[in-house]
Amino acid sequence: MFQGTQKLIKTFLMVFFLFFSLFYLHATDISTHHQAKTIRVSYNLLSVSQDNDGNGIKTEYEYSLLQKLRLYTGWKYEYVGDNGDTSMENKLTLLQEGKIDLIAGVSKTPEREKIFNYSNQSVANKFTIITVKEGNYHFSTEDYTQWNNIIVGCLTDSPFIQSFDTYAQMHHFSYTLKYYSSQQALSEALQNGQINCTLSSNLKTLHNEWIIDKLHGEPLFIVTKKENKTLAQELDQGLDQLFKTEPKLKSDLHTQYYDNTPMQVYFTREEQTFIETCQKEGIVFSAIINPDMKPYSYLNEGKMIGSNVDICQLIFKKAGLQFAISDISTPEEYIHLVDSKTQDVILDFMFDYAHAESYGYYECNPYYSDSISSIHLKKKQINDIKTIAIPNTLKSLALFA
Numbered sequence: 217m218f219q220g221t222q223k224l225i226k227t228f229l230m231v232f233f234l235f236f237s238l239f240y241l242h243a244t245d246i247s248t249h250h251q252a253k254t255i256r257v258s259y260n261l262l263s264v265s266q267d268n269d270g271n272g273i274k275t276e277y278e279y280s281l282l283q284k285l286r287l288y289t290g291w292k293y294e295y296v297g298d299n300g301d302t303s304m305e306n307k308l309t310l311l312q313e314g315k316i317d318l319i320a321g322v323s324k325t326p327e328r329e330k331i332f333n334y335s336n337q338s339v340a341n342k343f344t345i346i347t348v349k350e351g352n353y354h355f356s357t358e359d360y361t362q363w364n365n366i367i368v369g370c371l372t373d374s375p376f377i378q379s380f381d382t383y384a385q386m387h388h389f390s391y392t393l394k395y396y397s398s399q400q401a402l403s404e405a406l407q408n409g410q411i412n413c414t415l416s417s418n419l420k421t422l423h424n425e426w427i428i429d430k431l432h433g434e435p436l437f438i439v440t441k442k443e444n445k446t447l448a449q450e451l452d453q454g455l456d457q458l459f460k461t462e463p464k465l466k467s468d469l470h471t472q473y474y475d476n477t478p479m480q481v482y483f484t485r486e487e488q489t490f491i492e493t494c495q496k497e498g499i500v501f502s503a504i505i506n507p508d509m510k511p512y513s514y515l516n517e518g519k520m521i522g523s524n525v526d527i528c529q530l531i532f533k534k535a536g537l538q539f540a541i542s543d544i545s546t547p548e549e550y551i552h553l554v555d556s557k558t559q560d561v562i563l564d565f566m567f568d569y570a571h572a573e574s575y576g577y578y579e580c581n582p583y584y585s586d587s588i589s590s591i592h593l594k595k596k597q598i599n600d601i602k603t604i605a606i607p608n609t610l611k612s613l614a615l616f617a
Contacts, residue, residue, distance in 0.1 A: 252290055252291060252292040253290070253450075254291070255291045255293055255294070255317045256296050256318075257317065257320075258310065276472075276473045277474075278321060280469055280472075280473075282320065284458055284465065289450050289451070289453075289454040303373070307319050311332065311440075311441060312441065314441065317440065317441075317444070318451070319439050320438045321437075323342065323375075323436055323437075324435070332441065333439060333440045333441065333442055333448040334439055335437045335448075335451055336455065336456070337459060339438055340435070340469075340470070341466070342417050342419055342433065342436050343430045344431035345416060345427050345429070345431070346413050346415060346427070346430075346431070347406070347413060347425040347426060348406075349409075349426075350426050352426070357428060357484075358485055360387040360388065363387065364390050365392065366389065366413060367392050367410075367411045368380065368393050368414070369394045369395075369396060369410070369411035370415040371397070371399065372395045372396065376416065376431070377393065380415050403423050403425075419470075420474065428482065438455075491535070494537055495536065495538075498538075499537075502558070502559045503559065503561040503562070504542045504544065504550060504553050504559050504561075504563065505520060505522075505541060507520065507544055507549075508546070508547040513563075513564060515544075515545050520542075524584060528541075528583075539560075542559075555575075562577060565577065565579065567582045590604075
């Protein structure tokens with residue numbers, strides 16, 4: 217057994233070093249035959265966690281995007297930093313003067329389009345958001361009469377005021393604006409009760425805040441000088457290849473850097489009333505989960521445990537509702553209960569709206585996703601396969617088929 221293990225390790229090391237050597241040769245070949253073009257990029261070097269001024273995208277998002285992009289353009293970056301208070305208009309002036317080569321995260325306007333080249337594809341999506349202090353149920357989109365005389369905080373020269381004014385007129389409420397010089401000062405004013413809500417971009421990290429509404433949305437782009445057509449062409453080709461390879465990149469980066477899931481869930485007044493009624497009356501909802509999906513969900517000493525069970529328990533806690541998970545022991549029992557349509561909640565239903573509707577359930581957004589692979593002999597055509605072998609943990613899926 218030891219000799220077999222040694223042989224396996226040697227084989228792995230040989231493959232690893234072969235791959236490393238090929239990668240090294242490839243990188244050497246690129247550096248030898250292609251002189252990397254240096255691109256001067258506007259970049260805030262003050263702090264990697266510095267929030268933006270509402271006009272562009274945050275430092276980490278921008279940096280990660282540019283690093284992904286250079287894999288397809290071969291560019292080398294020279295980061296032209298600022299002290300954190302350079303406005304978007306000043307950055308665009310630097311671009312126009314030829315002191316930098318490109319800026320990421322720029323909104324499109326007719327005036328700017330006359331001066332700059334915009335990338336063919338957007339690199340982020342920006343929304344105007346209204347936030348309140350976490351736990352504040354007073355301001356609800358179900359009743360705008362409570363919004364009269366609301367005190368709204370925003371950054372100086374905020375680009376979101378016009379869209380909010382339209383929003384206020386549409387819903388017939390009055391407001392007072394208070395201006396702040398930094399995102400930190402704005403957040404502190406909300407937490408200290410100096411203002412009722414903030415007006416800002418979704419491209420920021422929330423601190424003890426709830427998003428109660430989203431207003432105007434627009435895409436953000438990378439811009440270059442109008443005269444620099446070669447750079448613009450390289451940019452578009454690079455972005456095209458990047459997004460073909462990683463079509464979910466914008467969504468993934470947004471989740472990575474702006475995952476604004478609050479510690480406390482924001483409920484509407486109707487939802488909050490329902491939760492309070494259930495708590496007062498001691499209502500317990502029945503729930504089932506497949507006991508045949510170890511380590512995700514399985515029965516152990518008469519109790520349902522597993523990673524998905526833990527996730528669901530956290531969801532129950534955040535919802536403020538009581539659930540009782542049935543201690544069924546076989547996939548057949550699980551299928552029987554699903555077919556009976558007697559359970560209040562199925563905790564691991566496949567993400568398929570039509571399938572859920574046919575069983576009489578509403579489907580929530582998925583909380584967990586995984587992939588299932590199939591392996592077959594090369595000589596065997598997939599259409600000729602008559603018998604399928606599956607692991608025990610997937611038996612219940614076969615029962616659904």
